[in-house]
Amino acid sequence: MxxxxxxxxxxxxxxxxxxxxxxxxxxxxxxxxxxxxxxxxxxxxxxxxxxxxxxxxxxxxxxxxxxxxxxxxLTAMVFQDHGLFPWMTVLQNVTFGLEMRGVGRDEREGRAFPLLERAGLSRFTRNYPHELSIGMKQRAGLLRAFVTDPxxxxxxxxxxxxxxxxxxxxxxxxxxxxxxxxxxxxxxxxxxxxxxxxxxxxxxxxxxxxxxxxxxxxxxxxxxxxxxxxxxxxxxxxxxxxxxxxxxxxxxxxx
Ligand SMILES: Nc1ncnc2c1ncn2[C@@H]1O[C@H](COP(=O)(O)OP(=O)(O)OP(=O)(O)O)[C@@H](O)[C@H]1O
Ligand SMILES: [Mg+2]
Structure with a gap:
C-alpha cells in the first residue's frame, strides 16, 4: 500500500x-x-x-x-506530547488501542509484554504516566502505536x-x-x-x-x-x- x-x-x-x-x-x-x-x-x-x-x-x-x-x-499516530492518559497505567495505555478494537485481555497483554520488555518498561507496567521519566513516557507512547501493528x-x-x-x-x-x-x-x-x-x-x-x-x-x-x-x-x-x-x-x- x-x-x-x-x-x-x-x-x-x-x-x-x-x-x-x-x-x-x-x-x-x-x-x-x-x-x-x-x-x-x-x-x-x-x-x-x-x-x-x-x-x-x-x-x-x-x-x-x-x-x-x-x-x-489502520493508522496509528504517536503524538508530539506522547498523548498518554494520566488515569491509566502504562499497560492500560499501551493496550488501549487493542482494547478499543475488541482484542481480549490475554492477547492484548501477550502482544504488549514483549514490546514493553524491549523498551525497558517491563518493571513499570503498573505505574502511571506521572511516575515515569519523560523518555519512558515517550517510549510508552511509541509502544501504544506499535502494538496495534498499524x-x-x-x-x-x-x-x-x-x-x-x-x-x-x-x-x-x-x-x-x-x-x-x-x-x-x-x-x-x-x-x-x-x-x-x-x-x-x-x-x-x-x-x-x-x-x-x-x-x-x-x-x-x-x-x-x-x-x-x-x-x-x-x-x-x-x-x-x-x-x-x-x-x-x-x-x-x-x-
Ligand atoms: N485546532 C486549531 N485551531 C486553529 N488553529 C490551529 C489549530 N491547530 C493548529 N492551528 C494553527 O495552524 C498552524 C499550523 O499548526 P500545526 O500544529 O499543524 O503546526 P506544526 O508545524 O505542527 O508546528 P510545531 O512545529 O510547532 O509543532 C499554526 O499557525 C497553528 O496556530
Ligand atoms: Mg506540531
Whole structure:
C-alpha cells in the first residue's frame, strides 16, 4: 500500500478569521518507505499528520491509500506530547488501542509484554504516566502505536522533548524496531539530523501555509546505526537541507 496526498489544503477558522495551515501539499509514500517531514514551527506538520490519520478533513485535495481496498487503513499516530492518559497505567495505555478494537485481555497483554520488555518498561507496567521519566513516557507512547501493528505509522516529533543522549538511544531503538516491520511511515520532525538518520526521503515544507519546498533522498544503506551521523556524506546532505530550510525558519523567527 502507498500513501498519496494530492494537493491538500486546509485552513482553520480562528475567531472568525481564516488561518491557512497547508496549501497544495502533494507527496507519496511508497509501501516500505520512511518519509520525514521537516519544516519550521507552525508550518502545518501536525495538521498534515492529523489529515493522514483521518482526524481532520482537508478543504481541498485528498489522501489515497493506493492498493488498499476501502481506502481506510489502520493508522496509528504517536503524538508530539506522547498523548498518554494520566488515569491509566502504562499497560492500560499501551493496550488501549487493542482494547478499543475488541482484542481480549490475554492477547492484548501477550502482544504488549514483549514490546514493553524491549523498551525497558517491563518493571513499570503498573505505574502511571506521572511516575515515569519523560523518555519512558515517550517510549510508552511509541509502544501504544506499535502494538496495534498499524498499516501506516504516523509520528509527530516523538523525541522532541528529550535530552540529546536519550534521543540518540531511542532513535537507535526505533531504527531497530522499524527494521522488523516495514510499512509506510510519516515522521514529522524539525531536527535535520534526525530526519537524515531515520528517513528514506525528506520532504521540506515552507513556513505557514506549509507547501512542499523540496525533497531529498537519503541513500545510506539499512540497517543504519548512529555511526552514519559521523560521515562526510551526512554532513553534506545536512548542509543542503539546511540551505533550503533556513529561509523558512528565519521568516518564522522574524514574525
Ligand atoms: N485546532 C486549531 N485551531 C486553529 N488553529 C490551529 C489549530 N491547530 C493548529 N492551528 C494553527 O495552524 C498552524 C499550523 O499548526 P500545526 O500544529 O499543524 O503546526 P506544526 O508545524 O505542527 O508546528 P510545531 O512545529 O510547532 O509543532 C499554526 O499557525 C497553528 O496556530
Ligand atoms: Mg506540531
Amino acid at each position: 502507498q500513501v498519496a496526498c494530492h494537493e491538500i489544503s486546509l485552513a482553520y477558522r480562528v475567531r472568525g478569521k481564516r488561518l491557512e495551515a497547508l496549501s497544495d501539499v502533494s507527496f507519496r509514500v511508497a509501501e516500505h518507505e520512511f518519509v520525514c517531514v521537516l519544516g519550521p514551527s507552525g508550518c502545518g506538520k501536525t495538521t498534515l499528520l492529523k489529515i493522514l490519520a483521518g482526524l481532520l478533513q482537508p478543504q481541498r485535495g485528498r489522501v489515497d491509500f493506493v492498493g488498499r481496498p476501502g481506502n481506510n487503513p 498499516e501506516v505509522l504516523l509520528m509527530d516529533e516523538p523525541f522532541a522533548s528529550l535530552d540529546a543522549q536519550t534521543k540518540l538511544v531511542l532513535q537507535d531503538e526505533l531504527l531497530r524496531m522499524l527494521g522488523d516491520v516495514p510499512r509506510p511511515v510519516v515522521y514529522v520532525t524539525h531536527d535535520i539530523d534526525e530526519a537524515i538518520l531515520l528517513g528514506d526521503r525528506i520532504i521540506v515544507l515552507t513556513a505557514r501555509p506549509g507547501r512542499v519546498q523540496g525533497e531529498f533522498r537519503v541513500t545510506f544503506p539499512r540497517p543504519r546505526t548512529l555511526a552514519v551521523m559521523h560521515t562526510p556524506a551526512f554532513a553534506d546532505l545536512k548542509g543542503l537541507i539546511w540551505r533550503q530550510l533556513e529561509e523558512a525558519v528565519r521568516s518564522v523567527a522574524r514574525q
